[in-house]
Amino acid sequence: MAGRATTQSNAIPAWRKRIEDRIAKARALIGRLTSFRSGNNRPRIMRTVRMAFAGTNISLSQPDITQKLTERIDDLKQKIAAWGKRIRRFSEGSRRFNQNRLFQSDQKRLYKLLERPKVCGAGQGPDQADIIAFWRGLWSEPVNHSEGPWMEVVASQGATVTPMDPITIxxxxxxxxxxxxxxxxxxxxxxxxxxxxxxxxxxxxxxx
Missing domain, CATH: 1.20.5 (Single alpha-helices involved in coiled-coils or other helix-helix interfaces)
Structure with missing residues (x-):
């Protein structure tokens, strides 16, 4: 019974598994969109890109398709960041709840758990091609940012500020x-x- 309880407590919650699956799919899609933007027109890549824009009026042959790809990639990156924050927030809340419940029932066990060093398991790593495509999409491709009117207002206000003289030590x-x-x-x-x-x-x- 104890072994089964330990196995259940160490199992990944269903909600976290769902979010991690979304993140994995979004990262894979970013890699394929980036590959298509770089000129890869293989049928598998083309099929994935068409599915990414399904339900929209965007055609892969339109002149501004590169910009649309960049916008879609940026949107996926923002979703990945939001999902990651959600996992951290939920995990922290669950950890605190379990610690509070254990504090009420078995303080000695709680203190032992807090003192025990964390051991990170080494599972199967991602595919090398997906890693390269993912990081190339983050660091090697230009990003179009939204230049809102408020940025011009801030820039004009800062233009009247006298810069500080350089300090040489x-x-x-x-x-x-x-x-x-x-x-x-x-x-x-x-x-x-x-x-x-x-x-x-x-x-x-x-x-x-």
Whole structure:
């Protein structure tokens, strides 16, 4: 019974499995969209891209398809980030709930669990091609950002601010500051010693 309970407690919750599946599918789709944007026109890639734009008025032959691909990739990245935050938020809430419940029933066991080092399991890693395509889509491709009117307002307000003069710190400045710090520390040490002597003298006078 104990072994079965442990296995159930270590099992991945259904809600987390669903979100992780969404993240995996979104990452795979990002890789294929990025591959198509780079000129890969294999039938499997084309089929995936068409499915990604199914239900829209976007055609793969339209002139601005590159921009549409970039927008779709950015949208998927934002969804992945949101799903990741949801997993972390739910996991933290579940962890706190379980710890509070265990604190009420078995504090000794809770403390042992808190002291036990975490061991990360090494499962099967993702495919190398998917990894390369995913990170290339994040770092190697240009991204179109929405330039809202508020950015122009902020830029115009900042244009009237006088920039601060550049500060140059020389080795001499560092040496002088270090010397002053050492001198101040020595002064504080002597002052503490003097106060200690006064207190000791006072205590001796009271004891006699």
């Amino acid at each position: 020389t080795p001499e400045d560092v040496a002088e500051a270090t010397e002053n710090f050492s001198t101040r520390c020595e002064q504080l040490r002597l002052e503490a010693k003097r106060i200690g002597t006064i207190i000791q003298t006072y205590c001796n006078s009271k004891s006699t």
